[in-house]
Amino acid sequence: MAFRGKLFFSAIDFEASRGALWRSEGTTASTRPVKRLVDPPGRLTVVGKKLFFTGGFSEEHGNELWVSDGTMAGTRLVKELSPESGSAFLENFIAVGDSLYFFRVVRPAIIVSGNLELWRSDGTTAGTVRVKDLGPEDATNGPLDLESVGNRLFMSFGTTETGTELWVSDGSAAGTHLVKDIQPGPGSSFPFNLTQAAGVLYFSADDGEHGRELWRSDGTAQGTELVEDTRPGPEGSGAQPFTVFKKRLYFATFTPDYSETELRKLDPDPSCHPRSHRVATIPNPYADEPREFFIFVSSSTVTERKLYFTLFYDVGSPAPADVQLWRTDGTEQGTKLLYQPLIVSPDLRVPTPVPTNDGRVVFYAFDEAHGHELWVSNGQPSGTRLLQDIRPGPASSYPQDLIRAGDFIYFTALDDVHGREIWVLPLGCDADGRSAAGKACLAEQGGLVTMPR
Numbered sequence: 430m431a432f433r434g435k436l437f438f439s440a441i442d443f444e445a446s447r448g449a450l451w452r453s454e455g456t457t458a459s460t461r462p463v464k465r466l467v468d469p470p471g472r473l474t475v476v477g478k479k480l481f482f483t484g485g486f487s488e489e490h491g492n493e494l495w496v497s498d499g500t501m502a503g504t505r506l507v508k509e510l511s512p513e514s515g516s517a518f519l520e521n522f523i524a525v526g527d528s529l530y531f532f533r534v535v536r537p538a539i540i541v542s543g544n545l546e547l548w549r550s551d552g553t554t555a556g557t558v559r560v561k562d563l564g565p566e567d568a569t570n571g572p573l574d575l576e577s578v579g580n581r582l583f584m585s586f587g588t589t590e591t592g593t594e595l596w597v598s599d600g601s602a603a604g605t606h607l608v609k610d611i612q613p614g615p616g617s618s619f620p621f622n623l624t625q626a627a628g629v630l631y632f633s634a635d636d637g638e639h640g641r642e643l644w645r646s647d648g649t650a651q652g653t654e655l656v657e658d659t660r661p662g663p664e665g666s667g668a669q670p671f672t673v674f675k676k677r678l679y680f681a682t683f684t685p686d687y688s689e690t691e692l693r694k695l696d697p698d699p700s701c702h703p704r705s706h707r708v709a710t711i712p713n714p715y716a717d718e719p720r721e722f723f724i725f726v727s728s729s730t731v732t733e734r735k736l737y738f739t740l741f742y743d744v745g746s747p748a749p750a751d752v753q754l755w756r757t758d759g760t761e762q763g764t765k766l767l768y769q770p771l772i773v774s775p776d777l778r779v780p781t782p783v784p785t786n787d788g789r790v791v792f793y794a795f796d797e798a799h800g801h802e803l804w805v806s807n808g809q810p811s812g813t814r815l816l817q818d819i820r821p822g823p824a825s826s827y828p829q830d831l832i833r834a835g836d837f838i839y840f841t842a843l844d845d846v847h848g849r850e851i852w853v854l855p856l857g858c859d860a861d862g863r864s865a866a867g868k869a870c871l872a873e874q875g876g877l878v879t880m881p882r
Contacts, residue, residue: 430473431834432480433499438851439469439482450482452499455837455853463497464504470495474522474529479552481507481529483519492519494531496552507550508557515543521572526580527551528600533559534566542567549600560598561605564588572596576623576630581648583608583630585620592617595632597648608646609653612637620644624670626678626697631656631670633680640665643680647699657705659693666691672729673697674736675759679729680705687722688713690740692757692764708757709764711740715751720744727752728781730790734758735808737782737790739771747775754782754792756808767806767813770795774827777801783831783838786856791816791838793828800825803840803854819852820844828852 430437435452442449442462448469449462464470470484480497486506493511497504511517515537522531529550536543543566550557563569563586570587577583580599587593591610594617598605611618611634618634625631630648635641639658642665646653659682660666666682673679677694689712695705713722727741735756742751752771757764771780771794782790785805789812794804799818802825806813819826819842826842827849833839838854 430475430480431832432475433478434835435499436832436834436837436839436851437463437473437480437497437499439471439473441469448484450484450497450504453839453851453853454835455839455855460851463499463501464495466495472519472522472531474524476524476529476552477527479529481522481550481552492517494519494550494557496550507552508554510548510557521575523575523577523582525549525577525582525600528556530560530575530577530582530598530600532563532572536566545569547598547605560600561602570617573619574621574623574632576625576632578625578630578648579628583623583632583646583648585623585632587617590615593619595620595630595634595646595653597646608648609650611635611644611653622669622671622680624672624678626670626673627676627699629697629699631678631680631697633668633670635665638663641667643668643670643705645697645699656702657695659705669726671726671738672731672736674731674757677759679708679736679738681726683724686716687724688716690724694759707761708759709761711755711764711766713742715742720750722750727779730782730784732784732788732790734788737767737806737808739779741779748773749775752779754794754806754813756806765808765810767808767810768794768804772801774801774825777827778829780828780831782806783833785838786836791831791854793831793840795825798823801827803828803842 437452447465449465450470452463453460466484470482473482482495484495494507496507518534520532533546534543545563547560570593572584572586574585582598584596586596592615595608597608620632620634623632630646633641634644640663643656645656664685668682670680678697679694682691692708693705696703723743727739729738737756740753744750753769754767773795780792782792789807791805795801800823803816805816828840828842831840836856842852843849
């Protein structure tokens, strides 16, 4: 987690044989525990100048809410949220304005269904309060997707009466409610891909008449409407909004047989009802194969001039059929396939490309000669290449968890000497092309950051 220009992460402190919250500034000497806990902390979430996480301070209290300013003295328990009997689980952390919103599940026993509650916290004991009791776990569904728009939380949430629909919360019990029963009755519209654009929520939903299409909401029933019936008829276009680039909302649509993916964009101005424009059509290279495909945008990154996105080709097997890295500048000519496949292992998450200081992005990808390793791209197929073969030869180092904090890109990787540890790639350049640590910027050799054992 990037926080105040540093990397904060969860790991075991082997010297103390305990879990700990750690921080690093890109060197072994600066990589130290901030706070030791019973178990490694979880749910690290930045809200303004605060870092929230869960952790236990004793064997009896294993899942409480903590907050940190990045220092040992400023890392403290916010509030004990475990019941006197039974257990509590804190889930789905999200920053909403200046507050943390999260869900607490309280169970009388591990194997017994519990109760679901929405909470919010400003980092103080008094300001950590239950917003609303949402009911028994076995009578609800979700939340399946969350997004903050200003000081409100939107969520895809289900009840037995309405099915899974769009909900909103302003942090009060009265202000936490169903926005609109888009597919009336117990049937579900299943709002997904919640995306904020121009102060309005955009999402995909199926109202039972138009199929899955693009919708938007201002948090009221009247202001929740179908944006565009991109593919008329009950099958729908499978619209998937995923990011904003150059003040335009980008979304993908798909043919019913997934033979083609269309990249589209529209002006998200809430005062009008603009039509979307097709950016590019991406054919499915495997469309002639006798397999049922499901294609979706799995990650995206926006830089000043380019939008990078990945297409995931799912055939129902543990490993993907393909994962492709694309880029666009918003034009058909400027939409290009950069590399495939990014991953072939079912155990790797799809990478989210991380921007550098010079317009490039760093990610991980696969080839037969090197396995899964670290790659870099300048947005051109010819400029997309292996950055470093950390584990030489066809064996993979399996890089994961790429994140930028300050002038470093951090990631974890596996080599034959250290096992899986944290690696760092310096980015900050001076006039001589050197980093603050004296290393060449975006060097061909990343550095290993080790932790005391």
